[in-house]
Amino acid sequence: MIECPYCQTSLxxxxxxxxxxxxxxDKLTRMMGPMPVIFGGVxxxxxxxxxxxxxxxxxxxxxxxxxxxxxxxxxxxxxxxxEMDFKVVLFWVFNQAGLSAEGSxxxxxxxxxxVVDPGRxxxxxxxxxxxxxxxxQKDMDEVVQSGQGSLKSGEFAEALEAMxxxxxDRLKAVCQVLPEAVGLPSQLANEEDDEY
Numbered sequence: 001m002i003e004c005p006y007c008q009t010s011l012x013x014x015x016x017x018x019x020x021x022x023x024x025x026d027k028l029t030r031m032m033g034p035m036p037v038i039f040g041g042v043x044x045x046x047x048x049x050x051x052x053x054x055x056x057x058x059x060x061x062x063x064x065x066x067x068x069x070x071x072x073x074x075x076x077x078x079x080x081x082x083e084m085d086f087k088v089v090l091f092w093v094f095n096q097a098g099l100s101a102e103g104s105x106x107x108x109x110x111x112x113x114x115v116v117d118p119g120r121x122x123x124x125x126x127x128x129x130x131x132x133x134x135x136x137q138k139d140m141d142e143v144v145q146s147g148q149g150s151l152k153s154g155e156f157a158e159a160l161e162a163m164x165x166x167x168x169d170r171l172k173a174v175c176q177v178l179p180e181a182v183g184l185p186s187q188l189a190n191e192e193d194d195e196y
Contacts (some may be wrong), residue, residue, distance in 0.1 A: 006023040007020050044076070049157055057157060061164070068168075074112070075116075075164075078115070078117065079118060080117050090113070090124045093115055123151055123163065146166035147163040
């Protein structure tokens with residue numbers, strides 16, 4: 001069971017629409033506008049980020065994905081309808097943008113999407129079911145919180161970089177605890193970060 005992102009009614013994960021409010025992916029798309037094209041990496045509408053910032057964020061993503069090879073990271077910068085709750089925006093992007101490969105469904109989905117809305121100076125984070133057991137809502141809130149200062153000052157690339165750094169720190173902490181919990185050496189947790 002999951003919660004409808006629009007009205008918070010409980011519904012089955014594979015329900016075609018919410019039985020309470022009738023919302024589905026197509027209705028959300030009509031409300032939000034065209035789905036952003038996301039190929040993995042940085043995606044934006046407009047020119048909020050300049051080419052230098054995009055290149056820097058691509059390096060940040062590559063560093064993250066080298067460290068956590070089973071997780072794909074997507075960064076999206078786009079203005080959304082102001083009246084739309086940000087949780088609904090995150091749900092829509094994650095589930096309608098076709099981010100996951102066919103073999104990465106359900107508990108195998110370790111995708112991470114960080115969305116920044118420059119119009120509201122707001123950010124959000126959503127993860128696939130495969131990361132939900134290891135990243136609590138508190139962890140995700142603190143990842144987003146780490147970028148708040150830069151968001152408020154309009155430094156969106158810096159906000160995204162701060163959030164990815166915080167996310168990396170949280171996942172590294174999990175890597176230190178998880179192997180020990182299942183009786184494996186914590187080799188990954190002890191590896192030094194590569195310098196880029």
